[in-house]
Amino acid sequence: MTGRIMVVGLGPGHEGHITPLVSEAVARATDVIGYIPYVERIAPRQALTLHPTDNRVEAERAQHALELAEKGRQVLIVSSGDPGVFAMASALFEVFERDSARWQDIAIEILPGITAMLAAASRAGAPLGHDFCVINLSNNLKPWAIIEKRVRCAIEADLAMAFYNPRSKSRPAEFEKTLTLLKTHCQDDRPILFARAVSTADEVIRVVPLSQTTPDMADMKTVVIVGSSQTRVVLQGDKQWVYTPRSYPFDNSH
């Protein structure tokens, strides 16, 4: 049997966000590789070997998956959200490319999932209903200079923005600097969405005007969505819906 690697996205947390194609891949797997909390989402069963690993060993996981597939195993690599957005799919190809002649016969399949920003947006309305950009604020693998440049360009282009990995205990500075940039260049009432642990029992959705945001509103379980100049808040009882209209003014005043 040809070995196979299936890189799948388990969505943001709720089981009801896992697509049937991903569930079928889980059922076919002989091995599951991934970060501990994501592997824990896979129900153990006979003839299924779970290989949970700690954070920050993405390359080692990819190498392990390729070696198991080389032996004919059906290997599932699990990510939360979508595996192609700041997740394991890129890590797999990075490792594949280092020794690509060796892995030519392995079947590779990437199966998309509901990435955190889409789930977050859906809980708040439609803040990503017009053009937007998606930036990982972690400087573990890139310099702050390129993050800053991207945020500045996004402000200039008046894009809505989704920030992944905005802030951790060991990295409190990037999000604080990003908020300062936004406060310097954008209007005070720009709606900012903090969506924490979306679709889980711990979900918290907050909509805050830019001027009232503070860095501690975000952590590693939070996706932050910044509205564009056009993004609006509309009230329904206590609920603040946030949406970005489909149209953009033709008067060039923005």
Add this chain to the structure above:
Amino acid sequence: MTGRIMVVGLGPGHEGHITPLVSEAVARATDVIGYIPYVERIAPRQALTLHPTDNRVEAERAQHALELAEKGRQVLIVSSGDPGVFAMASALFEVFERDSARWQDIAIEILPGITAMLAAASRAGAPLGHDFCVINLSNNLKPWAIIEKRVRCAIEADLAMAFYNPRSKSRPAEFEKTLTLLKTHCQDDRPILFARAVSTADEVIRVVPLSQTTPDMADMKTVVIVGSSQTRVVLQGDKQWVYTPRSYPFDNSH
């Protein structure tokens, strides 16, 4: 019974990409509203009224949904992909806001789906594995000037880009101008992904170096993904996998 509007994403085409939460919403609906080809994806059944409409009547659809929900109906608004990305969720809130006092008692629920760029990316590897932006190239609802500004900023920020609605018969110019911009400012071998009718029987995935792209490679069923300066192509037999690495150079040469 309180009327309800459920705005759901049916994913890019394959039934296996429809999440269980969306399938449950379909099962609860009394009415389905949407663009004809999307409504056709819902199986008819007793006590379910289908309301298919032609393109470009998003506001009328939203108004109709609100009025049906006001009468206590359980209304499903269907989009392909994700309803919050260039789709019906924004249109609903635009219409809601015009007369928001009237609709205070209607339950509103947005359920995410696999948007086209994530499915396209998954079929080609992981081109969106690092920071990226998402731009609708249609100038029906916005001026070309803001599209051009956004593409220029994305080039300067060295973001990967996903283009929705790149080109139609009545709008051939925007994509041609966008390609010219890219060819002027980006290196010749930048990988460009043309993903047409992703996850359907008509799917075509092409990876083309920027210098060899032509406008006719895209149509309204195509999502175009433009790599960043870091995006790479790796071969596996005849398959060209495209991926953007997780890291960005620290030497500031880009």
